[in-house]
Amino acid sequence: MALSPNFHSRRRTDVDPARVPPGQYVTSGFPVLSAGPTPKTPPADWTFTVRGAVDRPRTWTWDEFRNLPSETITVDIHCVTKWSKLDTSWTGVSLETLLGGTRTQAQHVLAFSDGGYTTNMPLADISDGRAWLVYAYDGAPLAPEHGGPVRLLVPHLYFWKSAKWVRGLELRNQDEPGFWERYGYHNYGDPWREQRYTGD
Amino acid sequence: MAGTAIHGRLKWQLGTVVELVEETPNTRSIALALCNWHGHRAGQHVDVRLTADDGYQAQRSYSIASAPEDRNVVLTVERLADGEVSPYLVDELRIGDQVEVRGPIGGYFVWEATCERPVLLVAGGSGVVPFRSMLRHHRAAGGAAPIRLLYSARSQSALIYRDELTRMSGYPEIDIRITLTREQPGGWDGYRGRIDRGFIDLVAWPPADRPLVYVCGPTAFVETAADALVTLGHAPDLIRTERFGGTGT
Structure with missing residues (x-):
């Protein structure tokens, strides 16, 4: 370790440090990160599919999805590029609701999105009430650059796992790394264990 | 890749x-x-x-x-x-x-000089930084790909790598187009104004050439440039973006 004598913290003092994972800083903005152009899928063309190692694949249209019970949740989010944003408010459908009617032995899931993005996680992480498909942020429809019309929200993992423009989940018996996971980012991505990159 | x-x-x-x-x-x-x-x-x-x-x-x-x-x-x-x-x-x-x-x-927003496809680099402000790596790599490795850099900065004094870019533009494979958005010095013969659809249509390779496109800059810049590229007919899967901008908006 090298000390930088003239370096001083400009960390916000109005934030409870216990809510900020190691190596993160709190921002009030909402940075945007994505690997390519922003897809623009109108809700009329949008569907959500659960497929793969399941008893039967299921697909919801936009209207069917919006008729499912939804909830508004307030969570902290943590991006691997070091920013965290506290008390973000989202509205959407719990993945517990979407996966409830599906029988599977699978333990892994690969989420897939418009534009070809994918990300993987254990099925257990999204089927126990800790993950949502969200269509609104702060009470307004989710903007395309933030993943609209619908993105995944898995706030207990780094935010690249909360796939933007999500179109479905592939349930898998074997784990399959997603887009950033293949480019050296951590397979699981727990911000509290600072699992940013492979091997962390 | x-x-x-x-x-x-x-x-x-x-x-x-x-x-x-x-x-x-x-x-x-x-x-x-x-x-x-x-x-x-x-x-x-x-x-x-x-x-x-x-x-x-x-x-x-x-x-x-x-x-x-x-x-x-x-x-x-x-x-x-x-x-x-x-x-x-x-x-x-x-x-x-x-x-x-x-x-x-990071392994996606990268470029190898062995790739001979035309390359279009679109930079806003300090988004030019990774492109300097790519341009120097092109020179050092003797790359054959034609590279065109579209670089938007506020003013001449805000231009990063100004002298080096001027030197590089002397190489036949490298074409550098600079636009100053807020303030142009007297006698400025470069472009003026923001990088938008009209600008890209004017100075980028046509989509039919299927260039590999990299866009780097603040979020709003990248959104505008990437949207314009897609609208003009560039294939989304050939466009790679990197966005930054402090705390974001």
Whole structure:
């Protein structure tokens, strides 16, 4: 370790440090990160599919999805590029609701999105009430650059796992790394264990 | 393109500052000597970590500005008004100081000189930094691909790598088009105004040439440029983006 004598913290003092994972800083903005152009899928063309190692694949249209019970949740989010944003408010459908009617032995899931993005996680992480498909942020429809019309929200993992423009989940018996996971980012991505990159 | 497989853990290592270059009033290039560096690919970034006297640590990501062939790893850092790490790196860091570094990171926003497809680089402000790595890599590796850089800056004094870009534009494979958005010096014969659809239509390769496109800059810039490219008919899967901008909006 090298000390930088003239370096001083400009960390916000109005934030409870216990809510900020190691190596993160709190921002009030909402940075945007994505690997390519922003897809623009109108809700009329949008569907959500659960497929793969399941008893039967299921697909919801936009209207069917919006008729499912939804909830508004307030969570902290943590991006691997070091920013965290506290008390973000989202509205959407719990993945517990979407996966409830599906029988599977699978333990892994690969989420897939418009534009070809994918990300993987254990099925257990999204089927126990800790993950949502969200269509609104702060009470307004989710903007395309933030993943609209619908993105995944898995706030207990780094935010690249909360796939933007999500179109479905592939349930898998074997784990399959997603887009950033293949480019050296951590397979699981727990911000509290600072699992940013492979091997962390 | 193959991913960058990272085997084992990316460890923090000490980098010693061996050269500092003021690029603009807000931007400085920091050359680091690293003992345990196994190379990088043009377009990748590193994490930098600072530790204060009281043990407080902060880390941020910075694009690598040097080519894989260069002796040192160079970072070009822009001072953000509300920043925590960047003001220290731009204003306080001295030659001989040490900072912690880990990387290289990222395997998608990268370019290899062995790729002969035309390359279009679209930079807003300090988004030009990873492109300097790609241009230097092209020169050092004797790349055959035609490269065109569209670079938008506020004013002539805000142009990063101005002299180097001027020199590079003398090579037949490299074509550099600069637009100044807010303020142009007397006699300026470059472009004026923001990079928008009309500008890209005018100065980019046509979509039929299927160039590989890289866009880097603040979020709003990248959104505008990437949307314009798609609207003009460039294939979304040939467009790679990298967005930044401090705390974002």
